Amino acid sequence: MIVAIEGIDGAGKTTQAKRLVRFLRSKGVAAEYTSEPTGSALGRMIKSYLRRGGANPHLLALLFAADRIYHLNKVVNPMLERGQVVVCDRYLYSSYAYQGVMTGSPLWVREINKMAPHPDIAVLLDISVEEALRRKKKRIRFEDPGFLEEVRREYLRLCEAGLMVKVDAGGGVDVVFGELVRVVAPRLGLRPSA
Numbered sequence: 346m347i348v349a350i351e352g353i354d355g356a357g358k359t360t361q362a363k364r365l366v367r368f369l370r371s372k373g374v375a376a377e378y379t380s381e382p383t384g385s386a387l388g389r390m391i392k393s394y395l396r397r398g399g400a401n402p403h404l405l406a407l408l409f410a411a412d413r414i415y416h417l418n419k420v421v422n423p424m425l426e427r428g429q430v431v432v433c434d435r436y437l438y439s440s441y442a443y444q445g446v447m448t449g450s451p452l453w454v455r456e457i458n459k460m461a462p463h464p465d466i467a468v469l470l471d472i473s474v475e476e477a478l479r480r481k482k483k484r485i486r487f488e489d490p491g492f493l494e495e496v497r498r499e500y501l502r503l504c505e506a507g508l509m510v511k512v513d514a515g516g517g518v519d520v521v522f523g524e525l526v527r528v529v530a531p532r533l534g535l536r537p538s539a
């Protein structure tokens with residue numbers, strides 16, 4: 346199973362995804378953490394473009410899709426073959442939201458990502474842009490407030506379309522984690538409490 350943890354920058358994805366892995370392991374479920382963009386040459390290229398800013402959005406979308414193929418082949422599929430639950434810190438719907446908004450070509454973004462399976466469970470850690478930026482306390486290209494508002498709206502549309510489940514990520518770490526477990530645990534056949 347692939348469990349994708351999604352949300353805008355600073356929503357708490359890494360914090361919650363790592364905690365979810367610890368929780369699942371404590372319940373006897375073999376689980377692994379992984380994240381996108383990866384640490385591969387492609388992932389490093391993406392991160393460097395993001396740091397410098399001004400990259401062509403279609404080029405960036407293709408790099409994300411290529412890095413995702415690498416991630417699936419080298420990391421995710423081997424984990425799935427070992428029977429592990431893969432908790433993925435950003436995945437396919439990050440491209441739907443971010444690259445969809447950046448390129449203005451959401452259908453094309455879906456097309457170039459057709460090789461990636463949809464996640465079994467996708468959670469949107471939903472937070473206001475204001476609070477997310479407060480948590481991050483720094484500004485790079487992706488953290489432009491207007492842009493992040495659009496990305497958040499796109500994520501919320503994916504929830505309305507039934508692709509993701511929304512969790513309110515505005516509370517403290519424990520509160521958010523409790524909500525996350527209530528969403529994920531029953532789908533993995535576990536009791537719905539942290």
Ligand SMILES: Nc1ncnc2c1ncn2[C@@H]1O[C@H](COP(=O)(O)OP(=O)(O)OP(=O)(O)O)[C@@H](O)[C@H]1O
Pocket residue numbers: 352353354355356357358359360361480481514515516517518519521
């Ligand atoms: N529920 C919370 N309440 C307050 N602070 C939080 C909460 N969750 C995470 N944080 C803090 O906010 C910051 C961002 O959290 P985190 O790195 O988990 O977010 P992220 O979604 O992974 O961000 P990015 O998109 O940049 O990877 C960290 O300093 C983290 O400790």
Ligand SMILES: [Mg+2]
Pocket residue numbers: 358359360434
């Ligand atoms: Mg993170």
